[in-house]
Amino acid sequence: MNKFKGKEYPCCTSLTMGVIGGKWKTVILFYLIEGTLRYNELRKKMPNVTERTLSLQLKKLEEDEIIKRKVYRSKPPLKVEYSLTELGKTLIPVIQSIANWGVFAVENYSK
Numbered sequence: 001m002n003k004f005k006g007k008e009y010p011c012c013t014s015l016t017m018g019v020i021g022g023k024w025k026t027v028i029l030f031y032l033i034e035g036t037l038r039y040n041e042l043r044k045k046m047p048n049v050t051e052r053t054l055s056l057q058l059k060k061l062e063e064d065e066i067i068k069r070k071v072y073r074s075k076p077p078l079k080v081e082y083s084l085t086e087l088g089k090t091l092i093p094v095i096q097s098i099a100n101w102g103v104f105a106v107e108n109y110s111k
Helices: 012-020 025-032 039-045 051-063 092-109
Strands: 002-004 007-009 067-072 079-084
Touching: 002 012, 007 012, 012 025, 012 092, 025 039, 025 051, 025 067, 025 079, 025 092, 039 051, 039 079, 051 067
Parallel strands: none
Antiparallel strands: 002 007, 067 079
16 A cells, blocks of 8 residues: 555555546646746636636645645735646656657547
């Protein structure tokens, strides 16, 4: 049994998929590879995700310490930025491999 952030996983693969799995987490991480983004910038890059879903996925990634959230309170409106943590940066090769496979599949197996 593998433990990570208070959760148990039967194998390393299930741990990885537990952290980055789902429809939107890998998309969020893919865009954060480019660098720090504000919430609204993420929304623009992912027009099909609901605000509630995006907020929940960001929260889960933050809880797993894959991304960090920085709030600027100096002046209204509130400014919130998201970026990869050091742990999150270790996922870059995984996310890039997933993206590369998607390009390969589209180029070679789409009809």
